[in-house]
Amino acid sequence: MSQKNRIEGGQINRDVSLNFTFDGRRYSGHAGDTLASALLANGVRLMGRSFKYHRPRGPMTAGSEEPNALVQLRSGALQEPNTRATTAELFDGLSATSQNRLGTLSFDLLAVNDRLSNFLTAGFYYKTFMWPKAFWEKLYEPVIRRAAGLGSLSLEDDPDVYDKGFLHCDLLVIGAGPAGLMAALTAARSGADVILADEDFAMGGRLNSETLSVGDVSGVDWAAGTVAELAAMPNVRLMPRTTVIGAFDHGIYGAVERVGDHLAVPQAGKPRQILWRIYTKKTVLAAGAIERPIAFANNDRPGVMTASALRSYANRFGVAVDRRAVIFTNNDDGYRSAEDLHAKGIRVTVVDPRPDVSVLRDYEVLAGAQVVDTMGRLGLTFVKVRLADGSERTIECGALGVSGGWNPNVHLTCHQRGRPRWDDGLAAFVPSDLPTGMHVAGAAAGDLSTAGALAGGQRAAQDALALDGAMPPLPEAEDAPVNITPFWYVKGDGRAWLDQQNDVTVKDVRLSHQEGFRAVEHLKRYTTLGMATDQGKTANMGGLAIMAELAGKAIPEVGTTIFRPPYTPVAIGAFAGRHRGAEFHPKRLTPSHAWAEEQGAVFVEAGNWMRAQYFPRAGEENWLETVNREVLATRNSVGVCDVTTLGKVDVQGADAADFLNMIYCNGFAKLAVGKVRYGLMLREDGIALDDGTAARLAEDHFVVTTTTANALPVYRHMEFVRQCLVPDMDVQLISTTEAWAQYAVAGPNARRVLEKIVDQDISNEAFPFMACGNVTICGGLRARLFRISFSGELAYEIAVPTAYGDALMRRIMEAGAEFEITPYGTEALGVMRIEKGHATGNELNGTTTAANLGMGRMVSTKKDSIGAVLSRREGLNxxxxxxxxxxxxxxxxxxxxxxxxxxxxxxxxxxxxxxxxxxxxxxxxxxxxxxxxxxxxxxxxxxxxxxxxxxxxxxxxxxxxxxxxxxxxxxxxxxxx
Amino acid sequence: MIIDHPLLGPRDSSEFTYLGDARLIDRPDPDGQDAAAAFYDYAYLRDNPAGWHRELWFHEAGDRSWLVVTRNTLTHEISKVELASDVARVQGRSK
Incomplete structure (x- = not known):
């Protein structure tokens, strides 16, 4: 049974055969196939089970709007659920499985839900599973989740690589059909930088699925020629397999490029997908249109699809879904499908509810007739037609193409809250108010003919780029008018499916209306119409039309739900890019990190820094034993701790002291040069913001320290005060956290260690508690020394330019060897500061005042400072x-x-x-x-x-x-x- | 969004940190008679307009300028971008 439905023609490469499996069975297709077209070529129409009722389903479309044919691709950690078979590009070795079934796809045990459908109508969950409450979590939800749903996750780490990138252009063209190609060509010839993105792997859009000609060549050849011309131009970037997922503010577009999805394994060094952020001055949206179905009883059997999908499978992929086909259409485009199928040797009957259409065709036309039901358990076998005279006729066929008209693809025009406008002639919504800089062309704008698309594309590029002068003449192309009589559903008792992805029927919409869910957004939530992976691309219009009918309103009065990004589902991995696991955010290492690693330090994250938490030694049984040793060694002799991560802000200028007076609640104006003072910053509401020290190195030069976690916000706050509140102060700020490596040497022997390193006299007389200054160490290296103590011991903090940090740490260890100097980490630091009663972030927790901290008297009343006024509020005192x-x-x-x-x-x-x-x-x-x-x-x-x-x-x-x-x-x- | 920095030209909004109402520039006089009430108003009572809004943005991943951005909160349209220090001076702030 090798590709029994393959017919001649199409753009597949028959010289390249690709083997693949679906549910374990082996098949083969050709290069240029999608998984759906290859399966159809092999006579496989059944590709999945529906969400709620587990009804057998096959592809309804040949594109990204597909609601039904969702499959799982690949296996193991690479398993990807909910992939549309209609867009999955076939490759050799592809393995796909169907999802949402218990048992086999053709004998799904959960199909029993279908028999219970009378109970499982709209709002079923809300009504039924309300009581008792505890049953929801323990019983109902797990059972429902088992029975209803889509694919499953591998629950393993995704081994694929995703990337992010930025692109800039003058004009972004979205969609490479006739309108998009013409827009891109027009813009590119003018010299503009152009990006042309299309979700398909073959550019050309609808031209690839048609037998129309453009000028004196086929549409397919014209598209290929135009793409080749564009590809040769240096100012054009062609991006096939790239879906523009969202139109964001100020000309920023999101796009996902599937770099490696069509390959068994992504190429070495290349990511699987790239999430692009495209900055563009102007945009031409040429996203085409989507054919919509008509609802009738049992319109969901595998083999029932949109008429244009049947046409695509025949024209582009060389696949006859069946040799006998029925077309059910309310508009003239359905006849194009019929003609193309007929030309491929497929026996066609057209069923048209319009009574006055011509029946003088090469194939049978049943005017004034309607499809009222279908048969076939796992795939369509018969179509039941009610003829104009009221009699019924059954037609044996395996393919039924339905055309209810075309919906311009307005999705991206609505991402900035634009609402589309109803067009009576097309019986569809067309774009109305657009995002700034966006122009719409071709079918997306409601110009459904090829000639209209070419002209629209050229005009849009001209308008977008303000190109003057005569444009080259356009090639000749078909310019058929749209003839449509709106027809949404066939009246009857059977279940007529509106939203096949969510199993929503005409009856569900009626019930929803009856129960008072009359706003379109309520309808959506109550019935789930238009939700899930396809976002109702084929379903919403039918739902709206029935709502309008029930409410006795016109469709535009009912309105539409809002289209939101992304246009099609995006893998979470693409949003994460490389920001995952250890790379979730940047990791900052201090200059002596390698030294700490050599000591066997255990690290902890603090403000993106990796800080040594403690330094375990052989024989120590747990962290507490280690920390106790570090604390006692420091209190009894000497310890050393890397404090590089504390925020450091250099404050310089004639008004530096006045500036510190403003940001600290306590006074700094009288601090002598060569002295350090503890400072407490308040927020304007009187709550403590951060604490630290400020060291006066010169009249006009202070070094402020902040806590590790608050380094950034405090600096931001200081700049706010400087620029927004005191713009004329002569003061400059710069963050020097990364410029200096700093070490605390603490304990009764701290001085004896540092005396061996610092060139100057640091005796208690020469360098008393709270002294600071520029010094030299090791015979000439510039350094800063502060006699401050967080541990409560005799202590110094010594800072050197970052490049010398590692060397200084090793030197301190060497000098301290005779005192058994002990490196200590943040745990020991924490113990010692609690023993000493020093506050940190646990105490400055965003709710505490200076008074709470026991520092109420520090808030100076002699000067203004941030937070001073409100700290005196009655409620805080x-x-x-x-x-x-x-x-x-x-x-x-x-x-x-x-x-x-x-x-x-x-x-x-x-x-x-x-x-x-x-x-x-x-x-x-x-x-x-x-x-x-x-x-x-x-x-x-x-x-x-x-x-x-x-x-x-x-x-x-x-x-x-x-x-x-x-x-x-x-x-x-x-x-x- | 793209913010047209007065010194650096158009920059992506992801380079900035948002603070809020530019009225924060108008810090009340701490020695004024009704200082407590004025500071209460200043710290807590801000407008949250649906429409045009002058707001403070900090170019954190850039030149560390505070900017006053006039932005429409409904459409994200930006009509004006100024250095906050210029605005502060115009509004009478000095030292």
Whole structure:
């Protein structure tokens, strides 16, 4: 049974045979076939099961508007569900399987749904599965999901590569049919940069499916010649297999290029698909038109399709779906299908509901007749026709082509909220208000003839690019007028399918109307008409027409649903591009990253940086053991920590001090050169934004540090203040986070280590606590030294230009060897700052004020600063305001969970009695028990109080004592040592 | 969207960070009599017009200019782009 339905002609390459499988059976087709055309050539019409009723379905179209023939391509991790067989380009070795079936495609056990169809009408789910509530999640939904649906995911990582790209042009032409080709040619000849994109693998659009001539050559040859001319021009980029999916703001278009989908494996080094962002000055939309069906009983059997699809399969692919065909049409274009099929030796009967059409043709025409039903369990075998005189006749045939007229493809004209306009002559919607810069040509504009398309394409390019002068004469082409009598559905009792993808019938629309869903958008949601992968490209018009009839309105009064991007489904992988897994966002490494790796560091992400979290050593059983060692070693001797990731902003200019006065709530004007001060920034609403230090290196030069996570927003905020609030201040800002590598050396032996590295005197007298300055190290390298401490120990932070970061870290380790210097990570850093009672992001959490943090008196009343006015609001200054406190368990063996809430020692536990919450918690190896920082109502006056820490999430209740948040060295003697 | 930067020419909006109403330039006088009320208004009460809107955009992946972009929130049409520092000066801000 080798390609029994293959007939002569078409644009397939018969010299190239391609083998493929469908549901495990082997077939062969030719280069130039789609999966659908190759299957049809092999006599396979049944390609899938419908969404809800599991009815047998075959292709209804020969294009991307296909609702039915959805298959799964490839297997394993490469499996791709819901692919339209009508657009899948055949390649050797292609394997496809049908989907949404239980059992085999020809004996689907879930076809029982079809027998239950009386119960499964519109709104069925809403009405039936409401009670009991718990059944929805546990029973109904899994069963429905099993029974209804489309393909399935592989649940494996997609091994394909996707890319993104940017293109610019003067004119983007969408669609390479006669209008698009003529627009591109006209524009290209004028010298403009042109991109011509078409979703098909063969450019030419409808010309490839017709037997018409253009000038003195066939349409197919004219298209090929024009494409060749364009391909030879340096200012033209031809993009076949490229679907323009959306028209976005300001002349930006999204397009998906299927680079490797037509190959068994993508070419080495090439992605599978590219998501292009095309910036264009002007656009010509030449997206053609889509033939729409007519609804009648059992119009969904495999073998029933649009008349133009039958014509495409015959003309372009050399496939006769069956040797006996019926055409059911309400317009003259149906006769073109009939003529082409007849010319290919297919026996044709035309059924036309219009009573007054001519029957004097080379084939049988039944005027005033309607198709009222079809037969054939897995594929069409008979068509039942009601003749003009009311009698019925049954015609044996395997192909039924239906034409209800053509809908201009207005999709992209509506992406900027444009609403199409109804055209009575075409009985269809045509483009109305367009996105800026867009021109529409050809069938998409309602010019359905070839001559109209050629002229429209030329005119659109001329208009878009404002080309003057005479244009070359257009080749001659057919210019048939549109003759159509609107006819949407055949009245009768059987189920007449409107939306075959969603199994929506004429009856469902009627029911929806009856139940009050009368707005078109409600109809869509209630019946699911127009949803899913095809977005109702063949279905919506029929639904609208029936809505209009039921409401006694004209179609334009009913309106349309809104078309939204994407035009056809896009693989999620294309949107993600290379932003997946570890490449989801950029990864920033500090200059001593390689050194940290050598030490076996475990890393954690912080503001895109990879920071060393802790440095495990052989024999250590868990991270806590490691962290305890790092903390104790630092507190007892010396430790070193990479703090490069903290944000750094250089502030320079005569007004630099005034500027800092503005952004920090505390004062900076009087800070002496060579000194550092802690600073707290507020938001304008009085809530703490960020904290850090500012070091004055010169009268007009400060270095501001921010937290790692807030480096970007704080810099943005500082620029806002500078440019928008104080534009005349003499101050300049630059982010130098990446310019300097910085290390904290902390612990009682910190000075002894750095004395071996820093060239200057750094004794406590020469370089006291909170001193800073430019120094040289290692005999001449410029560096910055800050005597600041986050750990609470005697500590310094030393900064060198980034390129020296790695060398400095190694040098510090060398110099510190005699003191057993210990590198510590962010965990140990966190433990030490909690022990010391220093705030971080956990405390500056977007809800806390300076007063909450215990720094209320820092907010200067002598000067203006961001947030100062609103921080004085009554509501932020009540007596029982939250205050930062420390928390320790009464039983030293118990842990205190961060995030838990504070409750009175006795009495009920509920939200109304909430007293505060824990922000940071850790085990303190110095104290030998867990500790935590917390915010407690009126906390400053509740020292020593016994309370309960309650964590409903972890089901813990711990008795605790409220204490000072400064667990270690509250007097600050260590850091001043 | 494309924002026509007054110094750099047309740039894709993905290079920018959005803040909101350009009225944020008009920070009230902290020493004014009704400073508390004025700051409350300034910090919380912004218009959210369907139509033309002057708004602040930051060229974060660019030259770090704050811009005042006059944009129609219904159509995304942009009619004017100015440097925020110029606008601020015109509106009387200095030091």
């Amino acid at each position: 009540t007596e029982d305001d939250l205050r930062a406190v420390g928390v320790k368990p009464l039983d030293p063996a118990q842990r205190v969970p961060a995030g838990a809430h504070l409750m009175a020692a006795e009495g009920p536990v509920d939200a109304a009695r909430d007293q505060g919450y824990l922000t940071s918690a850790c085990y303190s190896p110095n104290l030998g028990h867990h500790i935590a920082l917390a915010f407690l109502k009126d906390g400053a006056n509740r020292m020593g109080e016994t309370m309960r820490v309650v964590s409903p999430l972890t089901d813990e209740v711990v008795d605790v004592e409220i204490c000072s948040p400064h667990f270690i060295d509250p007097e600050g003697e260590r850091l001043r040592a």
